[in-house]
Amino acid sequence: MQLSMLLQGTLRGMGCEGACELMARRISTSQPGRFRYTDVVIIRAPSGFPDGDYTLLFDGAVAPVRHHGILWTAGTPTSSDASAIYAETLEEFAAEILREVMRVHAPQGYLPPPTRRTH
Numbered sequence: 613m614q615l616s617m618l619l620q621g622t623l624r625g626m627g628c629e630g631a632c633e634l635m636a637r638r639i640s641t642s643q644p645g646r647f648r649y650t651d652v653v654i655i656r657a658p659s660g661f662p663d664g665d666y667t668l669l670f671d672g673a674v675a676p677v678r679h680h681g682i683l684w685t686a687g688t689p690t691s692s693d694a695s696a697i698y699a700e701t702l703e704e705f706a707a708e709i710l711r712e713v714m715r716v717h718a719p720q721g722y723l724p725p726p727t728r729r730t731h
Contacts, residue, residue, distance in 0.1 A: 620670065625665055632656060650688070650689075654677065663679050663680050668689075
């Protein structure tokens with residue numbers, strides 16, 4: 613099954629990051645709940661981004677994107693790279709929270725108990 617969808621995404625690259633809107637065709641795969649995307653078109657992007665290469669993240673997918681003038685050209689999205697990029701972002705966020713907890717509580721002699729992973 614194929615659906616054309618309006619999606620929210622994030623553009624990253626050239627020292628910039630910003631939200632965007634895009635249209636993409638979502639195609640069902642043989643695995644339930646898994647999709648692939650084609651025909652990606654960015655329809656709204658932040659102004660002021662310099663020309664160059666970017667990464668577009670959306671709905672668990674990642675696509676290479678090139679910005680030139682007023683045009684945004686997207687390459688073929690993949691889903692395998694998305695998990696690594698999102699995991700890296702999550703790790704950075706968790707480290708930032710831990711630094712803040714340590715800054716606030718460590719001088720008072722309190723350290724939070726270690727967390728136990730359950731997977």
